[in-house]
Amino acid sequence: MTARFIAPAVMGLLMLVLWEAIVRLAEIPPYVLPGPVAVARTLVADWGMLAPALGVTLTITLEALAAAVIVGVLLAVLFSLSRWVELSLFPYAIILQVTPIVAIAPLIIAWANDVDLSLLICAWLVAFFPILSNTILGLRSVDHNLLALFELYGAGRWKTLIYLRLPAALPYFLGGLRISGGLALIGAVVAEFVAGTGGNASGLAYRILEAGYQLRIPRMFAALVLISAAGIAIYLLLSLLSHLLLRRWHESAIGPEE
Amino acid sequence: MQLVGVRGVAKVFANGVKALDGASLDIEAGEFLSVLGPSGCGKSTLLRLIAGLTPASAGTIEWPAGKPDLGFVFQEPTLMPWATALANVELPLKLGGVARSEREARAAEALDHVGLAGFERTWPRELSGGMKMRVSIARALVTRPKLLLMDEPFAALDEITRRRLNTDLLELWQRTRFTAVFVTHSVFESVFLSQRIAVMSTRPGRVLSELAIPAPYPRTEAFGTSAEYAALCRLASAQLSEAMAA
Ligand SMILES: Nc1ncnc2c1ncn2[C@@H]1O[C@H](COP(=O)(O)OP(=O)(O)O)[C@@H](O)[C@H]1O
Ligand SMILES: [Mg+2]
Numbered sequence: 001m002t003a004r005f006i007a008p009a010v011m012g013l014l015m016l017v018l019w020e021a022i023v024r025l026a027e028i029p030p031y032v033l034p035g036p037v038a039v040a041r042t043l044v045a046d047w048g049m050l051a052p053a054l055g056v057t058l059t060i061t062l063e064a065l066a067a068a069v070i071v072g073v074l075l076a077v078l079f080s081l082s083r084w085v086e087l088s089l090f091p092y093a094i095i096l097q098v099t100p101i102v103a104i105a106p107l108i109i110a111w112a113n114d115v116d117l118s119l120l121i122c123a124w125l126v127a128f129f130p131i132l133s134n135t136i137l138g139l140r141s142v143d144h145n146l147l148a149l150f151e152l153y154g155a156g157r158w159k160t161l162i163y164l165r166l167p168a169a170l171p172y173f174l175g176g177l178r179i180s181g182g183l184a185l186i187g188a189v190v191a192e193f194v195a196g197t198g199g200n201a202s203g204l205a206y207r208i209l210e211a212g213y214q215l216r217i218p219r220m221f222a223a224l225v226l227i228s229a230a231g232i233a234i235y236l237l238l239s240l241l242s243h244l245l246l247r248r249w250h251e252s253a254i255g256p257e258e
Numbered sequence: 259m260q261l262v263g264v265r266g267v268a269k270v271f272a273n274g275v276k277a278l279d280g281a282s283l284d285i286e287a288g289e290f291l292s293v294l295g296p297s298g299c300g301k302s303t304l305l306r307l308i309a310g311l312t313p314a315s316a317g318t319i320e321w322p323a324g325k326p327d328l329g330f331v332f333q334e335p336t337l338m339p340w341a342t343a344l345a346n347v348e349l350p351l352k353l354g355g356v357a358r359s360e361r362e363a364r365a366a367e368a369l370d371h372v373g374l375a376g377f378e379r380t381w382p383r384e385l386s387g388g389m390k391m392r393v394s395i396a397r398a399l400v401t402r403p404k405l406l407l408m409d410e411p412f413a414a415l416d417e418i419t420r421r422r423l424n425t426d427l428l429e430l431w432q433r434t435r436f437t438a439v440f441v442t443h444s445v446f447e448s449v450f451l452s453q454r455i456a457v458m459s460t461r462p463g464r465v466l467s468e469l470a471i472p473a474p475y476p477r478t479e480a481f482g483t484s485a486e487y488a489a490l491c492r493l494a495s496a497q498l499s500e501a502m503a504a
Pocket of ligand 1: 271
């Protein structure tokens with residue numbers, strides 16, 4: 001258990017030391033490659049500008065994730081209740097999924113007429129498919145004998161959905177949610193790049209673009225570090241949520257020593 | 259009094275497999291009946307037909323005194339892993355709209371009857387195979403059904419656990435007097451448990467012969483080692499061979 005944290009931590013530390021050493025020994029200028037110390041300094045110095053940007057990106061990410069959960073689960077339930085709805089809609093969900101977001105982002109930005117809304121739509125588009133497809137899989141992965149039992153006791157579609165299909169789908173949904181959390185962040189960042197907006201409420205991607213134009217490479221790195229940290233934090237939080245919800249009963253959340 | 263009449267029932271599945279053809283069987287209220295047949299002969303299909311879980315392709319299933327509440331026990335425990343033992347047993351009552359407090363009391367009582375008092379808050383993964391099966395039986399009995407259908411419920415258990423569950427099942431049956439239909443492919447199990455054995459042919463299945471087991475209850479370990487038991491097993495075994503050859 002501890003090895004799971006110590007091993008990557010030691011590895012990361014070694015890489016940082018190596019990076020710093022190379023930058024210093026080869027005397028690489030900071031506008032080509034800043035060392036970790038310079039990046040950390042910039043992170044602190046520019047915090048007043050980077051923190052609000054992080055807030056903007058995280059807000060879009062979380063809103064998109066929430067929308068992905070709502071739409072993904074509702075659609076999955078709808079599909080599971082009606083074969084016809086699924087047959088007629090699922091192909092379009094796939095088309096949305098396989099179309100590269102950078103290709104449709106300009107369209108969405110032009111149509112939505114509102115930067116925040118268009119960013120939200122882009123991030124949502126990227127995030128919602130894993131939730132949809134995983135939840136559908138989960139709703140279908142119900143023990144058929146349990147289904148027979150529900151039929152025997154005269155449970156209708158709704159009771160079967162609430163007491164059987166939804167709980168059975170929970171582990172699958174949570175697996176999809178973990179993937180979607182990261183994707184929502186990627187979607188938000190990519191859309192920001194495409195939108196390339198200025199204004200007073202700009203996210204981290206715009207800060208990276210801006211720093212690139214100004215050749216402030218350490219700031220680019222600092223913004224990058226924040227995006228990675230946000231992604232890792234989202235993943236860890238969703239993993240924790242999954243563990244808390246499943247630890248009582250699902251194999252995936254039960255350690256070997258128990 | 260007759261509870262169920264299976265009359266010339268056939269079942270052809272969508273893929274063309276004919277599982278049953280001309281199966282007929284009378285089930286008396288309160289009796290312990292075993293359905294004995296080789297694997298794949300349509301025993302599960304017959305049970306599902308009686309339960310109304312699948313329609314017959316031909317023939318009818320009659321309920322002279324109306325269709326009663328029934329319980330079903332599958333070969334696997336078929337518990338909901340996200341629910342405690344108590345919540346699993348409560349399920350039929352919950353689906354039937356019984357109020358929570360009554361539900362919990364009756365589920366706890368049912369668990370007590372199968373020897374699992376004190377295990378109410380346990381999760382299925384914490385229970386052994388035999389205990390899970392007991393929970394499954396408690397769930398089937400919690401609605402106090404007139405008819406209990408069991409589909410090879412102990413086939414996946416070890417010999418020792420199976421014997422205990424057989425004895426306990428008989429005790430439950432004597433106490434509660436539901437009608438028991440017990441599907442098995444084991445000659446020994448069917449002779450030990452039942453008053454009557456219906457022997458099925460290979461697929462497409464039908465009931466080829468019947469055998470009465472006149473030994474009195476309670477049937478104990480002593481019955482299981484008696485000469486009478488051995489003779490009855492030989493008889494049942496011969497009928498099964500005949501059915502498989504037919
Ligand atoms: N849903 C189904 N669709 C197609 N074939 C089936 C289905 N269920 C059972 N069968 C077939 O019907 C036959 C009888 O099955 P079953 O009733 O399960 O036998 P048993 O319980 O005696 O082992 C088998 O050959 C099985 O493969
Ligand atoms: Mg079977």
